[in-house]
Amino acid sequence: MYQWDFGILWSYRWLFLNGLGVTVGFTVVIVVCGLLFGLCGAFGSLSRFRALRLTALAFIEAFRCTPILVQLIWFYYALPILAGVEMTPITASALALSLYGGSFYSEIIRGGIVSIDSGQSEAGAALGMTPSQAMRRIVLPQAIKRMIPALMNQSIIQFKNTSLVSVLAVPDLVYQSQVAAHDSYRPLETYTAVAVAYAAILIPLTIIVRRGEKRLAVSE
Amino acid sequence: MSDTTKIEIRGLRKSFGSNEVLKNINLDVAKGGVVALIGPSGSGKSTLLRCINLLVVPDGGSVRVGDTRFAFGEGAKLPDVKTLAKFRATTGMVFQHFNLFPHMTTLQNVMEGPVTVRRMAKADAEKLARAQLAKVGLAEKADQYPATLSGGQKQRVAIARALAMEPDVMLFDEATSALDPELVGEVLNVMQRLASEGMTMVIVTHEIAFAREVADRLIFMRDGIVVEEGPARQVIDHPQQAATRAFLSHFHRTGALPPANATP
Numbered sequence: 371m372y373q374w375d376f377g378i379l380w381s382y383r384w385l386f387l388n389g390l391g392v393t394v395g396f397t398v399v400i401v402v403c404g405l406l407f408g409l410c411g412a413f414g415s416l417s418r419f420r421a422l423r424l425t426a427l428a429f430i431e432a433f434r435c436t437p438i439l440v441q442l443i444w445f446y447y448a449l450p451i452l453a454g455v456e457m458t459p460i461t462a463s464a465l466a467l468s469l470y471g472g473s474f475y476s477e478i479i480r481g482g483i484v485s486i487d488s489g490q491s492e493a494g495a496a497l498g499m500t501p502s503q504a505m506r507r508i509v510l511p512q513a514i515k516r517m518i519p520a521l522m523n524q525s526i527i528q529f530k531n532t533s534l535v536s537v538l539a540v541p542d543l544v545y546q547s548q549v550a551a552h553d554s555y556r557p558l559e560t561y562t563a564v565a566v567a568y569a570a571i572l573i574p575l576t577i578i579v580r581r582g583e584k585r586l587a588v589s590e
Numbered sequence: 591m592s593d594t595t596k597i598e599i600r601g602l603r604k605s606f607g608s609n610e611v612l613k614n615i616n617l618d619v620a621k622g623g624v625v626a627l628i629g630p631s632g633s634g635k636s637t638l639l640r641c642i643n644l645l646v647v648p649d650g651g652s653v654r655v656g657d658t659r660f661a662f663g664e665g666a667k668l669p670d671v672k673t674l675a676k677f678r679a680t681t682g683m684v685f686q687h688f689n690l691f692p693h694m695t696t697l698q699n700v701m702e703g704p705v706t707v708r709r710m711a712k713a714d715a716e717k718l719a720r721a722q723l724a725k726v727g728l729a730e731k732a733d734q735y736p737a738t739l740s741g742g743q744k745q746r747v748a749i750a751r752a753l754a755m756e757p758d759v760m761l762f763d764e765a766t767s768a769l770d771p772e773l774v775g776e777v778l779n780v781m782q783r784l785a786s787e788g789m790t791m792v793i794v795t796h797e798i799a800f801a802r803e804v805a806d807r808l809i810f811m812r813d814g815i816v817v818e819e820g821p822a823r824q825v826i827d828h829p830q831q832a833a834t835r836a837f838l839s840h841f842h843r844t845g846a847l848p849p850a851n852a853t854p
Binding site (some may be wrong): 385487490492493495496497498500501503507508511512515569 | 643645671672675676677678679680681682683685687689690691692693702703706707708751752754841
């Protein structure tokens with residue numbers, strides 16, 4: 371029978387905290403950038419201009435339909451060779467994860483916008499609004515309400531996806547725990563603790579999301 | 591000429607794909623005139639109404655409202671979004687399904703046009719919106735959301751919202767068709783009062799008795815053409831065309847207007 375010894379992890383606490391800080395900070399960056407890419411992708415795919423529409427759709431499908439692990443490796447190793455763009459592991463992984471998340475956010479945002487009855491923008495137009503005014507004042511405020519649960523869910527997935535940046539040696543929680551595991555010869559304790567750390571952050575978040583969904587359902 | 595004719599439509603054509611919905615329509619509405627458009631569904635009357643404020647862009651012909659004229663068809667440049675928006679700000683429209691903004695209170699719904707489109711100061715817009723709500727008898731509903739209102743109340747708010755833009759022309763697209771029968775009267779009442787105040791109105795309706803009472807001209811459309819037109823009472827009481835007679839035979843043409851339950 372295996373003898374658990376979690377006490378040994380205490381001496382690595384600063385390593386773990388450091389890693390956790392990188393993971394959380396990274397998540398904030400890729401959620402914010404991902405939402406920006408998502409917004410561009412969504413409006414691009416709804417554009418009146420065919421070229422813009424096709425570009426946006428190509429972006430969305432390319433990042434949605436390839437594995438994030440492959441994208442990470444590709445951004446770090448292939449881009450320097452193909453385009454001569456040298457990036458640090460952090461930049462490469464932030465970019466890949468933001469674009470990957472952005473492709474999913476795009477679909478959520480686009481879906482939210484098209485779910486609003488066309489009579490709404492028509493009523494705005496009849497009042498004399500330009501299409502962008504009707505989008506800003508009438509359609510988006512209603513659509514955002516519907517998007518929030520899905521956006522939160524996608525952000526939770528993004529938080530977990532940051533664990534993949536360890537393959538590019540970005541010192542996140544998973545990377546630091548690999549260091550700790552090798553050093554202590556205690557991988558079972560280390561990775562169990564990492565799993566608990568992710569869950570400890572995400573379970574309260576999911577509860578908040580679920581509460582938010584209920585409150586939105588009431589106000590509909 | 592524009593002193594007497596408020597709306598002038600010439601040779602209007604519109605197709606959706608291979609389906610020709612409007613075939614060479616001509617229409618004049620005098621200033622302060624009330625024109626009712628009737629006809630079976632698919633006759634093109636709603637499309638015609640939507641061409642007047644260019645929610646639907648015609649394929650050919652011309653549309654003039656007041657001093658603004660647009661020509662369509664070969665060689666004509668389509669108006670850009672700013673021009674279109676400015677034009678639509680002068681025409682009010684009321685929809686069959688109300689299309690109120692559900693994320694705004696009744697008051698905010700009515701203020702939205704003046705604030706966003708006319709760039710009116712919030713305080714002035716609120717005063718105007720409250721006055722319009724009072725006019726349709728809903729002053730006390732100002733702070734409620736549309737979801738809490740009855741169909742008739744929603745439609746009266748929608749009329750107030752359109753009137754807050756102080757339009758020259760009001761277009762009604764089957765404004766009472768989605769209402770429970772007992773709520774039709776309160777909306778028709780507001781429309782009738784608007785007509786008596788001299789508003790130029792084009793009304794797509796199935797309320798033949800209302801059209802007979804309130805409209806001064808009536809147009810019967812079928813399959814994208816005007817089959818018959820003339821003074822409302824004359825067309826309804828003595829239709830000349832067989833198609834008009836057949837259509838009107840489905841309705842009670844005379845009698846009192848439906849009673850208004852919540853007259854302001």
